[in-house]
Amino acid sequence: MTIDDPKLSQYLDHLCNQGCTAVREVIEQMEAGDDVPELASLSPSEQEYLLAELKAIMAVYDTRDYH
8 A cells, every 4th residue: 555546645635735733633533543534435454554644744744843
């Protein structure tokens, strides 16, 4: 599974376009094991991959926020 997958890329773009606060909320929901209705059509492995991608993206922004 890669971000070159059009379906996953579309979900990632959609979430990121909602802004950092929304992405952080989705990450928190996913890490807590809560259902994220927007991601219901993704398989568990796709959701795990998406979570990892979102966390990697936010790590860049979090680093910028503190410098």
